[in-house]
Amino acid sequence: MSTLKNQAIALLEELGIEKWMKNIQVMGDEVILDIVSHSPAMHERKRLEQALKAAFAEQLPQVNLKLNISAEAPKPQDPNQIRGNDIPGVKNIIAISSGKGGVGKSTVSANLAISLQKMGFKVGLLDADIYGPSMPTMFDVEGAQPHSVQVDGKSKMKPIESYGVKLLSIGFFAGTDQAVVWRGPMASKALQQMIRDAHWGELDFLLVDLPPGTGDIHLSIVQQIPITGAVIVSTPQHIALADARKGVSMFKMDAINVPVLGIIENMAYFTPAELPENKYYIFGQNGAKELSEKLDVPFLGEIPLVQSIREAADVGRPAALQENSAVSAVYEKITQNIVVSLVERNDTLPPTEAVRITNMAGCAAVKK
Numbered sequence: 299m300s301t302l303k304n305q306a307i308a309l310l311e312e313l314g315i316e317k318w319m320k321n322i323q324v325m326g327d328e329v330i331l332d333i334v335s336h337s338p339a340m341h342e343r344k345r346l347e348q349a350l351k352a353a354f355a356e357q358l359p360q361v362n363l364k365l366n367i368s369a370e371a372p373k374p375q376d377p378n379q380i381r382g383n384d385i386p387g388v389k390n391i392i393a394i395s396s397g398k399g400g401v402g403k404s405t406v407s408a409n410l411a412i413s414l415q416k417m418g419f420k421v422g423l424l425d426a427d428i429y430g431p432s433m434p435t436m437f438d439v440e441g442a443q444p445h446s447v448q449v450d451g452k453s454k455m456k457p458i459e460s461y462g463v464k465l466l467s468i469g470f471f472a473g474t475d476q477a478v479v480w481r482g483p484m485a486s487k488a489l490q491q492m493i494r495d496a497h498w499g500e501l502d503f504l505l506v507d508l509p510p511g512t513g514d515i516h517l518s519i520v521q522q523i524p525i526t527g528a529v530i531v532s533t534p535q536h537i538a539l540a541d542a543r544k545g546v547s548m549f550k551m552d553a554i555n556v557p558v559l560g561i562i563e564n565m566a567y568f569t570p571a572e573l574p575e576n577k578y579y580i581f582g583q584n585g586a587k588e589l590s591e592k593l594d595v596p597f598l599g600e601i602p603l604v605q606s607i608r609e610a611a612d613v614g615r616p617a618a619l620q621e622n623s624a625v626s627a628v629y630e631k632i633t634q635n636i637v638v639s640l641v642e643r644n645d646t647l648p649p650t651e652a653v654r655i656t657n658m659a660g661c662a663a664v665k666k
């Protein structure tokens with residue numbers, strides 16, 4: 299085999315997409331590569347093409363690359379197929395989702411994880427937001443590198459622990475300049491490794507901070523792991539609500555069928571620190587609450603727009619860590635509502651894809 303062919307294949311292996319290669323031909327400095335994309339979506343194929351071109355330009359600049367990317371026909375969904383396997387030791391998996399970007403989904407995820415931990419639960423947080431992984435910053439562990447540990451003779455990734463929460467994030471593995479390479483189909487593979495090849499240990503809750511929107515990454519995650527329930531975050535603004543509605547519909551689709559635990563209204567109103575009684579409804583009032591009524595899903599509560607929430611996230615100490623503050627009380631109440639909704643879900647829906655919570659320590663709401 300020519301050296302160039304070896305180098306090209308080695309590069310595909312490094313990128314984790316060697317299995318997608320259908321054919322490779324080398325003629326002089328020309329490499330003709332036939333790739334089968336798992337996603338039929340045009341934009342995903344475009345992303346794959348850009349990522350491959352960038353990787354070749356950087357690592358094999360002498361190559362004149364000719365790319366043929368075709369799509370694999372989607373396999374028909376088998377309605378009897380049981381999706382994913384349980385993650386050993388993980389009792390409940392909650393996906394945190396938002397239709398629209400920037401509504402505060404990651405900030406909510408970080409604070410919910412802290413509140414659950416404060417209630418006495420064992421908590422993990424998987425930052426699956428490939429477009430803007432923010433957990434390393436929010437938990438003050440930027441630059442941390444997960445180590446590998448041997449579990450039953452296999453190498454597993456050990457999550458980074460901060461404030462008692464176990465964390466894995468794409469941000470630990472890809473620098474900002476590399477981000478593009480992680481997008482699309484390749485991100486699915488990286489996520490799969492963070493889910494399957496991680497040693498989470500015993501967890502009451504694994505929170506999964508999804509990317510905004512309703513795309514391929516969501517599909518890939520719900521197919522790989524049995525998500526116990528989904529929480530949707532929205533602001534009261536019309537355009538955010540329209541996207542939140544799409545998010546709810548996605549989880550309710552027959553092929554996905556993940557119970558929606560409820561909707562959280564973030565940035566519900568603005569309260570200045572000097573006038574704590576004043577509420578300014580700058581994104582509109584009660585939008586998410588009304589949407590949850592319309593869609594018949596629980597309303598989990600509202601979080602005000604408060605400067606200290608943003609500041610706490612930026613310095614890597616989520617606001618829910620504060621003791622006896624109004625803000626941490628808000629997160630605590632919402633967390634209790636989520637646990638209540640989850641207990642109800644586990645009681646009323648078949649536990650085929652989720653294991654019941656057994657440890658309710660510290661959660662006053664569920665003792666009622």
Ligand SMILES: Nc1ncnc2c1ncn2[C@@H]1O[C@H](COP(=O)(O)OP(=O)(O)OP(=O)(O)O)[C@@H](O)[C@H]1O
Nearest residue numbers: 399400401402403404405430602603604607608611
């Ligand atoms: N309740 C709040 N009060 C004040 N600032 C907030 C609040 N919630 C989130 N923020 C701030 O809003 C910005 C966006 O939040 P965040 O990154 O959590 O959004 P996101 O929905 O996860 O975005 P994306 O998914 O597009 O990355 C951040 O600067 C965050 O600190």
